[in-house]
Amino acid sequence: MKVKGGxxxxxxxxxxxxxxHASRLIMRHxxxxxxxxxxxxxxxxxxxxxxxxxxxxxxxxxxxxxVEQPTMAALLGRMERDGxxxxxxxxxxxxxxxxxxxxxxxARLPAVMSAMQRVVERAMSGVSERERAALMATLRRVxxxxxxxxAG
Numbered sequence: 647m648k649v650k651g652g653x654x655x656x657x658x659x660x661x662x663x664x665x666x667h668a669s670r671l672i673m674r675h676x677x678x679x680x681x682x683x684x685x686x687x688x689x690x691x692x693x694x695x696x697x698x699x700x701x702x703x704x705x706x707x708x709x710x711x712x713v714e715q716p717t718m719a720a721l722l723g724r725m726e727r728d729g730x731x732x733x734x735x736x737x738x739x740x741x742x743x744x745x746x747x748x749x750x751x752x753a754r755l756p757a758v759m760s761a762m763q764r765v766v767e768r769a770m771s772g773v774s775e776r777e778r779a780a781l782m783a784t785l786r787r788v789x790x791x792x793x794x795x796x797a798g
Contacts, residue, residue, distance in 0.1 A: 665788070676761075679761035684730070691711035691712060692722070692731070693730070693751065696747045697747065701746040702744070702745055703736060704722070704733070705742070729748055730750065730751040733745050
């Protein structure tokens with residue numbers, strides 16, 4: 647592709663194109679595996695936080711799942727509708743809401759983790775342990791570079 651007045655731009659020649667392309671494919675495969683189980687990738691930060699910590703106040707869940715309040719409210723509404731969580735008044739502070747996983751969610755977690763592992767194995771097929779370590783180190787550096795507020 648030729649940008650007017652500038653050099654030719656070939657997106658496939660830069661690593662960020664391939665990072666984005668791989669990410670989109672991985673997410674699509676995760677969603678395809680999780681959908682039949684009644685889960686979505688967006689649910690996972692909440693599910694993991696609740697699985698690791700037990701019932702949490704909604705405000706604590708925001709911090710642990712690293713989700714913004716408006717997004718969390720919509721997400722919890724969908725998860726409650728799907729029977730994966732319950733929200734109840736906190737016994738100490740009746741204004742606060744305590745979020746818990748349902749038995750249905752807990753029962754499906756092993757299948758969810760297995761489905762996700764299958765996607766990881768497919769994505770990493772033919773990639774050696776050394777290559778995996780190098781890839782992870784490189785991707786961590788990319789994330790650090792982009793996450794650093796002092797960087798340009």
